[in-house]
Amino acid sequence: MKLANNHLTIAAAAITAVIASGFVSHAKSAPAAKSRFDEDVLAVANDWARVKYLSKSNDERQRNMDAVGAKADELAQRYPDRPEALIWDGIVTSERASLTWGIGALNLASKARDVLLKAESLNPKAADAGAPTSLGVLYYRVPGFPFGWGDKDKARAYLEEAVKNAPNGRDAHYFYADFLYEQGDYKAAEYELKQGLSSPAHPERPIWNTYFPKVMQGLLAKVQEKERS
Template sequence: MKLIRLFSAGIIALSLSLSLMQASVAVADEVDEAVRGLQAEWAIANYKTAEENKEAAFKALVDKAAAVSSKHPERAEPKIWEAIIRAGFAGAMGGLSSMTNAMPQMERGRDLLLEAEKIDATSMNGSVYTTLGSFYYMTPGWPIGFGDDDKAEAYLKKAIELAPDDMDANYFNGDFLLEKKKYKDAIPYFEKVVALPDVEGRPIYSEGRKEEAAAKLEVARKKAR
């Protein structure tokens, strides 16, 4: 009888363990699916939406992203994508709203990225570092914002070291160098973006990012002469 009880207890423990594993996998699948949805909607808002409609599109998408982040605070991916979307929202703002509302979006995005770094700095090909780097060189410095070229360069170097074949890591390293008028140094990064295969499952993003890289590659080549 004792042996039977031990065997039964073992079966119960195994069943509980399997149930917990299944629940964990289900949550992971749910997060991955939600993030893929955010990526797809971001690509449409960023590359396929008329300029006059972008602010509204990104505002709605910020709310969706924030809901995913709030539901899964233990995961880095939703925080990364909420930050990216908030940056898109800030960039789409026009008129007086851009003066009063854009910077809080960037500040919130930066804070989300720093939270994501603590959870998993390698998540999504090191997108934490790519995005932080872009935030720090695109944002004005003090007293308007938190922009810092030294931090931007450090984060972007981390991103390319972590994921040398990542499309965004290469694009933003090139863009930073272009902004700093280091035209010859920027060229290889843009060339690589154009030559990389499309990111699986993200055709709109891949096409849009490559077009941006090709246009900036042309500028870098002309300026480097």
């Protein structure tokens, strides 16, 4: 069993919380500073995107994603009660699952699920509903019984929760659309994709910001082809 690479990945949304500087001049605030936590989370997010989109081969991608995984695990250990840290650990672990096979893939997917369940219990809206989005993807991509614990009903429930909690979240709309496409609901999938494509960009994540819209456009083309057939 290999878990699909382009579906288990949760391209996540903006996660940098702005800290007010307290200095105001002519009713305009000075540039805001990022906390150490924000910088650490953003570093993992950008490392994930660099490895996912810019690797030259699957072997290189797997090797480098494992290194990002160690960094994400350490981040979650350092901030066990911060949902953004747990979400990114879950995202990277899911990506690692998508790059391997058999029981190793299922073990990584199960680890990601457990981390994301904790994040979702802390704050289901954090990181543009990153936890329910990622859980929804896992539940529809992991095989069901007797080979795994995948569950289409749970997937739908999490993805519906995600788009409700993050109406401007690109990932939430994209992955709900992907799920709907697989269920044959092309009209609803097209709607979700157009919502995602109209959502705000995140310039602090330049690689993801460049490549993820192309992924959305690719799925939209497939959806529209199905609608025409």
